[in-house]
Structures are given as structure tokens and as C-alpha cells.
Amino acid sequence: MEWVFALLAGVLAASGVYLMLARHLLQVVFGITLISGAASVVVFVSGRLSAVAPALVPTGAEAPPAGAANPLPQALVLTAIVIGFGLAAFALALTVAAHRRLGTADPEAMREAEPRAPETPPAEPPAAERPAFEPPREAAE
Amino acid sequence: MTWLLAAPLLIPFAAAVAALLAPRVGVPPRLVSLIGSVLHLGAALALGERVLRDGVIAEGMGGWAPPVGIVLVADPFSALMLLAAAGLGLAVAVFALADIDPRREAAGWHALFQLLLAGASGAFLTGDLFNLYVWFEVMLIASFGMMTVGGSKAELDAGVKYVALNLVATVAFLAAIGLVHGVAGTLTLADLPGRIDAALAADPAVAPALGAAALLLLTALGAKAGLFPLFFWLPASYHAPSAATTAIFAALLTKAGVYAMIRVFTLVFPDGPALDVLAPFAIATMVLGVIGAAAQKEVNRILAFHIVSQIGYVALGLAIGSALALAGAILYLLHNIVVKANLILLAGVARRLTGSHHLSRAGGLYLVAPGLSALFVVAAFAMAGVPPLSGFWGKLALIRAGLEAEDWAAVAAVLGVGLFTLYSMTKIWLQGWLAPHGEGRTRPLAALPRGARIAFVAPTAALTVVTLGLGLFPDAPFRAASAAAEGLLDPAPYVAAVMGAPPDTALAAAGGTAP
Numbered sequence: 001m002e003w004v005f006a007l008l009a010g011v012l013a014a015s016g017v018y019l020m021l022a023r024h025l026l027q028v029v030f031g032i033t034l035i036s037g038a039a040s041v042v043v044f045v046s047g048r049l050s051a052v053a054p055a056l057v058p059t060g061a062e063a064p065p066a067g068a069a070n071p072l073p074q075a076l077v078l079t080a081i082v083i084g085f086g087l088a089a090f091a092l093a094l095t096v097a098a099h100r101r102l103g104t105a106d107p108e109a110m111r112e113a114e115p116r117a118p119e120t121p122p123a124e125p126p127a128a129e130r131p132a133f134e135p136p137r138e139a140a141e
Numbered sequence: 142m143t144w145l146l147a148a149p150l151l152i153p154f155a156a157a158v159a160a161l162l163a164p165r166v167g168v169p170p171r172l173v174s175l176i177g178s179v180l181h182l183g184a185a186l187a188l189g190e191r192v193l194r195d196g197v198i199a200e201g202m203g204g205w206a207p208p209v210g211i212v213l214v215a216d217p218f219s220a221l222m223l224l225a226a227a228g229l230g231l232a233v234a235v236f237a238l239a240d241i242d243p244r245r246e247a248a249g250w251h252a253l254f255q256l257l258l259a260g261a262s263g264a265f266l267t268g269d270l271f272n273l274y275v276w277f278e279v280m281l282i283a284s285f286g287m288m289t290v291g292g293s294k295a296e297l298d299a300g301v302k303y304v305a306l307n308l309v310a311t312v313a314f315l316a317a318i319g320l321v322h323g324v325a326g327t328l329t330l331a332d333l334p335g336r337i338d339a340a341l342a343a344d345p346a347v348a349p350a351l352g353a354a355a356l357l358l359l360t361a362l363g364a365k366a367g368l369f370p371l372f373f374w375l376p377a378s379y380h381a382p383s384a385a386t387t388a389i390f391a392a393l394l395t396k397a398g399v400y401a402m403i404r405v406f407t408l409v410f411p412d413g414p415a416l417d418v419l420a421p422f423a424i425a426t427m428v429l430g431v432i433g434a435a436a437q438k439e440v441n442r443i444l445a446f447h448i449v450s451q452i453g454y455v456a457l458g459l460a461i462g463s464a465l466a467l468a469g470a471i472l473y474l475l476h477n478i479v480v481k482a483n484l485i486l487l488a489g490v491a492r493r494l495t496g497s498h499h500l501s502r503a504g505g506l507y508l509v510a511p512g513l514s515a516l517f518v519v520a521a522f523a524m525a526g527v528p529p530l531s532g533f534w535g536k537l538a539l540i541r542a543g544l545e546a547e548d549w550a551a552v553a554a555v556l557g558v559g560l561f562t563l564y565s566m567t568k569i570w571l572q573g574w575l576a577p578h579g580e581g582r583t584r585p586l587a588a589l590p591r592g593a594r595i596a597f598v599a600p601t602a603a604l605t606v607v608t609l610g611l612g613l614f615p616d617a618p619f620r621a622a623s624a625a626a627e628g629l630l631d632p633a634p635y636v637a638a639v640m641g642a643p644p645d646t647a648l649a650a651a652g653g654t655a656p
Contacts, residue, residue, distance in 0.1 A: 020305075020309075025301065028305055032305065032308045032309065032312070035309065035312050036308070036311075036312045036315070038312075038316075039312045039313075039315040039316040039319065040315070042315075042316045042319040042320070043315060043316070043318065043319030043322070044319075045319075045323075046319040046320055046322055046323025046324075047322065047323065048323070072322065072328075073319070073322065076271055076318070076319075076322070079271075079275065080274075080315055083275070083278045086282065087278070087281070087282065087285075087308060087311075090282065090285055090286075090304070091304055091305075091308065094285070094289060094297070094300055094301060094304055095301075097289070097292065097297055098297045098298065098300070098301050101292065101294055101297050102294055102297060102298060107301060107302070107305075110298045110301060110302075111298070112294040112295045112297075112298035112299075114298075114377055
């Protein structure tokens with residue numbers, strides 16, 4: 001059973017890296033989301049997989065029954081998902097703001113903070129003014 | 142007891158909430174932030190005094206005893222870091238009174254600032270690996286906001302790179318935590334060494350998983366700390382936001398990363414593949430950072446590259462690993478928190494007077510602001526490690542430790558990088574302060590409003606006095622750093638303080654974390 005999850009984590013991470021290499025911010029954000037999904041799977045599987053009983057404490061007892069699933073990884077993954085959701089929301093908002101303000105969603109063309117030639121004072125128009133990658137309509141809204 | 146450990150977390154969180162709500166009742170958020178920082182420093186001082194008296198103190202939060210509950214621990218190292226963070230927090234809170242414009246203030250800069258302090262305090266005090274991850278997230282989301290709250294093009298561009306690279310590091314951190322938990326069945330830092338040994342004894346086949354976890358942790362924390370080759374996000378972003386923002390980033394973010402690195406690799410993985418590979422990376426970080434700085438012509442970019450270089454010193458101390466090396470690294474870390482933030486703040490004031498960070502369009506400050514220039518000279522030469530200023534003692538300890546360990550590459554790197562640092566600082570001093578302004582437009586300090594003048598000069602002067610104190614009276618700081626280093630090399634008191642606490646609940650005794 002573990003190998004399915006190992007494969008899942010690998011595929012998720014590989015897809016995430018592939019997306020992050022794209023020259024569009026939105027794809028980079030999706031890539032990060034996929035990679036963090038892979039990390040969640042790793043955390044979950046590392047707590048050992050079992051199909052015996054859910055990690056529920058019966059009424060009156062103080063601990064889950066013997067052989068129950070390990071509750072800690074589930075709690076960790078839940079926390080990580082919530083945090084990842086917040087971070088992804090921020091990253092998306094930042095993508096939209098950057099696209100509006102900088103006029104491009106191509107990270108390679110974003111040269112406000114790091115102009116191509118550091119010697120030249122930032123008075124001259126930065127290289128980002130070139131017609132860049134056309135962003136999809138969703139990102140422009 | 143509980144309150145002493147929890148107060149450094151509760152105060153900034155409360156201040157963050159109050160700063161968000163304050164505008165509704167007509168109170169400016171910057172005042173709330175200032176009060177919060179004063180209280181925070183008080184809490185850090187009280188905790189430090191207690192640790193000085195009683196040694197390591199630990200407390201399970203929420204009435205759950207370790208290893209089930211989350212523990213807060215204060216040992217000499219974390220108490221020192223917390224004290225430095227709180228002191229810098231207050232200095233930057235004062236500086237921000239004038240530095241943060243009304244638009245950023247309205248957008249919640251001060252609340253985010255307090256959140257960042259809370260995150261850093263949590264990272265320094267927590268005794269749980271997953272909780273450490275959560276505090277890093279708190280710091281991260283606060284710093285994301287502070288970086289981009291101004292909304293200028295440069296800030297957004299810098300923010301994109303900063304966010305993307307830090308999120309990847311965070312994911313690596315999480316995966317490493319998963320692997321560690323899979324092997325050890327616990328995430329309480331004090332519980333981990335024993336459980337890892339037991340797991341290795343029971344089944345030597347878990348060693349590769351542990352090695353992978355250690356290397357993933359080194360990667361994640363190295364990226365947060367700004368180690369070679371994962372430092373690219375730092376010079377790409379740190380120069381963009383306002384001086385107060387960059388100063389607190391420099392004082393807390395990379396330092397929390399390197400703190401976590403020292404903590405994890407002395408306590409949990411004291412020997413293993415990760416520490417063996419650290420030394421060359423630390424030296425590369427020092428050298429590349431300082432060379433990168435030498436190529437820059439804007440003060441804020443030079444200082445950003447120097448943050449990278451100086452993280453290398455601390456990592457080098459960890460890599461050498463002797464008591465003296467660790468003491469030197471901790472002393473250097475404390476010195477660097479103070480001096481680096483001070484330099485960034487002073488550069489921020491200088492930019493307001495000259496109109497630019499670019500060295501060809503700055504200058505003339507020595508004529509119009511000799512007092513400020515004196516502050517800058519002290520900070521700059523302390524940074525370069527000129528005796529008897531504060532940077533010197535940490536470097537001296539590192540060099541002696543390198544000589545004792547016969548690690549000639551480390552000694553050469555410390556000496557050579559110090560020389561290049563001096564070159565960069567001299568360059569800023571000569572072109573940015575001493576030479577006349579390229580366009581003859583330097584304003585005197587008196588041109589600023591009186592309130593702003595006080596807000597700019599008071600914290601930088603106070604930090605300079607601290608620098609002088611660390612340099613001229615190195616005995617007490619060095620003894621504190623040595624005590625912290627001893628606590629790291631002999632974790633028995635730390636483990637006893639955490640694990641020795643009697644279990645409060647029946648569930649703790651039932652061992653709810655067994656896999």
C-alpha cells in the first residue's frame with residue numbers, strides 16, 4: 001500500500017517542480033501548491049498506514065484503542081493544509097497585484113528589484129517594458 | 142512560571158490585534174506597537190533573569206505534559222536570542238514611528254511587525270519541531286505582508302521572489318518533519334535524541350530515512366538562513382522595502398533560521414551527514430556574500446549581501462562544533478543582530494538626507510550630520526570586526542576555534558572575509574558619507590521634523606551604545622555565549638528540564654505518540 005502513496009508523493013512533487021519552472025507566476029503558484037501536497041502525503045504516510053480502526057477515542061476511554069491509526073500525522077497534515085491554504089491565498093493575491101502593477105506575469109521579465117545592469121541607476125526604463133508573456137484573462141481580473 | 146514563558150508570545154500577539162483595532166478608537170497603531178515592544182522587552186528581560194538564576198526552564202502548554210503537549214523551553218541560548226530580538230524590536234518600533242508612512246500604517250504594517258516579533262519569539266522558545274515549523278510560518282506570513290504592504294513596483298517584484306523561494310523551503314521543512322516523526326514517533330526536541338537512538342538500535346535500516354531528514358532540514362533551514370547556494374532570495378528582495386522593514390528582517394528572519402539550525406543540529410542530529418557537509422557551504426556563503434557585496438554600488442544592496450556573508454560565520458561556528466566555536470558563533474550572532482540592523486537603519490536615515498541609496502548620488506553627510514556619521518563609523522567598523530568593537534570578539538573566538546581544530550580553510554575564510562567586509566564598509570563611508578554629494582543636495586538632519594529626528598536618532602544611538610558595550614566589555618557577553626554553547630553541547634539539563642516534568646494527565650502516561 002505504501003508504494004501507491006510514495007508514487008503519489010513523487011508524481012505530485014515532479015508535477016509541482018515542472019510547473020514552477022514555467023515562466024508564468026500563476027503556474028509557479030500552482031506548482032508550489034502541488035509540492036506542498038506532496039509534503040503532506042509524506043507526513044501522512046510516515047505515520048504508518050493501517051486500515052484497522054480510526055483514531056477515535058471511545059466514550060469513557062482515555063486513549064484510542066490499540067492498533068488504531070496514528071492521530072498525530074493527521075493533525076500535522078491538517079495544520080499544514082490550513083497554513084498552506086493561507087499561504088497559497090497570499091501568493092495568488094500577490095500574483096494578481098504583481099501582474100497589475102508590473103504589467104507582466106513572467107518572473108524573468110520582473111526586473112524592478114534587480115535591474116539587468118546594476119551599474120546603471122534606475123533612471124532609464126527597465127528591461128521589463130518589453131512586450132512580455134501574455135497573461136491569461138483570469139489573472140488579469 | 143507558565144506566564145513567564147508564554148508572555149513573550151502573548152504580548153506581541155495582543156499588540157498585533159490591538160494595533161489592528163486601534164484606528165477604530167482613534168489610537169494610532171504605531172503607539173500600540175511601541176507599547177507592545179516595551180512590554181515584550183520587559184518580558185524577555187524577566188525570562189532572561191530567571192534563566193540566569195535557575196538554568197533551563199520548561200513548561201508544557203495547555204496542561205499537557207511532554208511529549209504529548211507542546212513545550213516552551215528557555216535555555217541560555219534561546220533566552221539570549223529572545224532578548225536580542227526584543228531589544229531590536231523596540232529599537233525598530235521607535236524608528237518605525239517616523240519611517241513608516243501613513244499609507245503603510247493604514248495597511249497594517251505595525252500589526253504585521255508585532256506578528257513577526259511573536260513568530261520569532263515562538264521560534265526561539267518552542268521545544269517542538271512541528272511547532273517550530275508553525276512559528277516559521279507565522280514569521281513568514283508576517284514578513285510577506287511587511288515586504289509588499291507598500292505596493293510599489295520594486296516591493297512587489299522583490300516580494301514575488303521572496304515568497305516563492307521561501308515557500309519551497311517551507312515545504313522541505315515539512316517533509317523533513319514527516320520523516321523524523323516516521324522514525325522517532327515524537328517531535329518534542331528534547332525527546333528526539335533518545336527516541337532516535339532507540340529506533341536506530343531496534344532497526345538500523347531507518348538510518349537512510351534519518352539522513353534524508355537531516356539533509357532536508359539543513360536545506361530548509363539553510364534556505365531560511367540564507368546559506369549558499371540557497372541565498373538568492375535575500376539580495377533579490379531585502380533592499381526593496383523601507384529601512385525599518387529590512388532592519389527587522391535582518392535581525393530576526395535569517396537569524397531565526399540559523400538559530401533553528403544550531404538547535405536542531407546540536408540536539409537532534411549532533412553527528413551525521415548534514416554537519417559534515419556544512420563547513421564548505423558556510424565558507425562559500427561567507428566568501429560569495431562578501432564578493433557579491435563588493436560588486437554593488439547601492440548601500441542597501443551592499444548591506445543585504447553582507448547579511449548572507451555573516452550568516453556564514455555563524456554556520457561555520459556550528460560546523461567546527463567545539464565549545465569555543467559555538468560560543469564565538471553565538472557571540473557573533475548577537476553582535477550581528479544589533480549591528481546589522483543598526484547599519485540598515487542608519488542607511489535609511491542617510492537616504493532620507495541624500496535622496497538615494499546609490500553611492501554616486503549620495504555623500505556629504507559628514508559635513509551636515511557629524512553625529513550621525515559617528516554612529517555610522519562605529520557600527521560599520523564593528524561590522525568589519527575592527528578591535529575593540531563588537532564584531533572582533535566573535536571572530537577572534539572563531540579563529541581560535543579554527544586554529545585549535547586545525548581547520549585552516551575556516552581560519553583563512555574568517556580573516557579574508559573580514560578584510561573584504563572592511564573594504565565594503567570603507568567604500569560606503571568614503572563615498573556615501575565623507576565625499577561631497579554627487580549632485581550637492583544633502584540636507585542637514587535639522588531639515589527633518591523634530592519628532593522624526595528623535596525617532597531616527599534615538600534607536601540608532603542606543604544600538605550603537607550597545608555595540609560599544611559589547612565591544613569594550615566583552616567579558617559578560619562572552620560568558621553568556623559560553624554558557625549557551627555549553628548548554629548546546631551538553632543537552633542533558635535541557636532534556637531533563639523538558640522530560641523530567643511529572644505527567645499531568647493520564648493520556649501523557651499512556652504515551653499517545655507511539656506510532
